[in-house]
Amino acid sequence: MSTFVVFDLExxxxxxxxxxxWxxxxxxxxxxxIGALRLREDFSVVEEYEALVRPVVNPQLSSYFAELTGIDQETVDREGASAAEALGDFLGFCQGQSVLSYGNDMVVLGENVGWARARGENVKNGFLGAYFLNIRSWLNTVAPETENVNVGRLWQVLDLPKxxxxKEHxxxxxxxxxxxxxxxxxxxxAALPEGCMRCP
Structure with a gap:
């Protein structure tokens, strides 16, 4: 059975x-x-991916970010990986998969890979082995009540079990x-957009 990935970034x-x-x-x-799930076609979870990353330009997290996400400075300092390591590992997780996001997270991912490479860091995997697709417009069209809702609240708006x-964020x-x-x-x-189960 083929698999695909859904991912989200903070x-x-x-x-x-x-x-x-910004x-x-x-x-x-x-x-x-970084959070991600590898899912089968029946939407059962095959594997989870989660990583904390230490920011470089702004290593001190804002109080706004900490309150929004629940991620504190001490945890990131202690457990966070370097950007190049985390990005490379995540891109490895995505190899050979369709990779779906609710919004343009792949743009943020690309920015971060570019900054790491500009610093001379080696990101060990690239984008070419995966197929990234933003399906927010599809989801909002199929379920218009989700249009102004962030990804962490989709389950609530659709009246699904937690x-x-x-929590969100x-x-x-x-x-x-x-x-x-x-x-x-x-x-x-509803039928997923073409390419969501595609293997590059």
Whole structure:
């Protein structure tokens, strides 16, 4: 049975950064947490992926980010991997898979890979062996009530059972919310966009 991946990122942010599109000086979208699930065609979970990442340009997390995600400075300092290591491992996890996101997380992923390489760091896997696809527009079209909802709240808006322990803005929990929404919508007769089960 073929598999595919759903993923979510948490990255550095500040009060008002979203509204300003991270346009303030020095405010980069550096990845702090990666979550992913490898799923079978029946949406059962084959494997989880989760990593904490130490940001480089802004190593001190904002209080806004910590409150939003529940990720504290001490944990990132103690358990966070280097950007190159975490990004390479995650891209390895994605090899040979369709990789689905709820939004343009692959753009943030690309930014972070580019910054790591510009620093002279070796990211051991690349994008070419995976097929990244943002299916937010599909999901919002099939279920219009989700249009203004973040990925971690999809399960609530669709009136589904809580899919896992944890809360929104935790990358792995958000993946479970995303996967539950996809499974529910496909179970009601919606067809995933072409390419979602594609193997490159």
């Amino acid at each position: 990255f550095t942010t500040w009060q008002g950064a979203l509204e300003q599109d 346009g303030a000086p020095g405010q980069l979208r550096e990845i702090v947490q 899919p896992a322990e944890g 935790s990358a792995l929990f958000d993946c479970y919310s995303f996967a539950a929404a996809i499974k529910h919508l496909c179970g009601t007769g």
